Amino acid sequence: MGTAEVKADTKDVVKVTEPQKYNVIFQNDNVTPMDFVVALLQNFFNHNHERAYEIMLLIHQEGQAVVATYHFEIAEQKALECTVSARQNGYPLDVQVKPA
Numbered sequence: 001m002g003t004a005e006v007k008a009d010t011k012d013v014v015k016v017t018e019p020q021k022y023n024v025i026f027q028n029d030n031v032t033p034m035d036f037v038v039a040l041l042q043n044f045f046n047h048n049h050e051r052a053y054e055i056m057l058l059i060h061q062e063g064q065a066v067v068a069t070y071h072f073e074i075a076e077q078k079a080l081e082c083t084v085s086a087r088q089n090g091y092p093l094d095v096q097v098k099p100a
Contacts, residue, residue, distance in 0.1 A: 020099055022075040023066040026059050026082075027094035034060065036091060040082050041067055069100050 024045075026037065034056050041052035045068045058065040068078065079095040086093035 019071050021069050022072050022097050023100045024068045024070065024075050024079050024082075025064055025096045025098060026055075026067050027064045027096065028059050028062075029092055029094065032086060032091040032093045036086075036089065037093070040085060040093075044078055044082055044085075072097070 026040075037056045037059065038049070038052045041047045041055055042049060045052075047055065047067075055065055055067055059067075069075070070078065075097045079097050082093065082095045086095075
């Protein structure tokens with residue numbers, strides 16, 4: 001048996017795209033206390049008190065606000081943690097995750 005020589009001249013183009021980011025969005029309600037929302041923003045999203053207060057006011061005035069933006073898995077985890085904390089404290093806070 002002989003040997004065969006194979007020459008391949010291919011150019012594979014691989015496009016790498018950055019994973020999509022997702023917004024964590026708090027919805028306003030008439031039950032969840034403002035100070036509780038500020039505490040969530042500080043504890044789960046590491047906002048300082050001033051920034052957390054500003055975001056809370058935006059949620060209150062606009063009906064909702066983006067509180068942070070992450071890759072999907074992190075956004076989902078943060079939203080779940082906030083929802084669980086709210087329910088454990090008896091509040092109906094609605095936290096959503098949507099593409100940024």
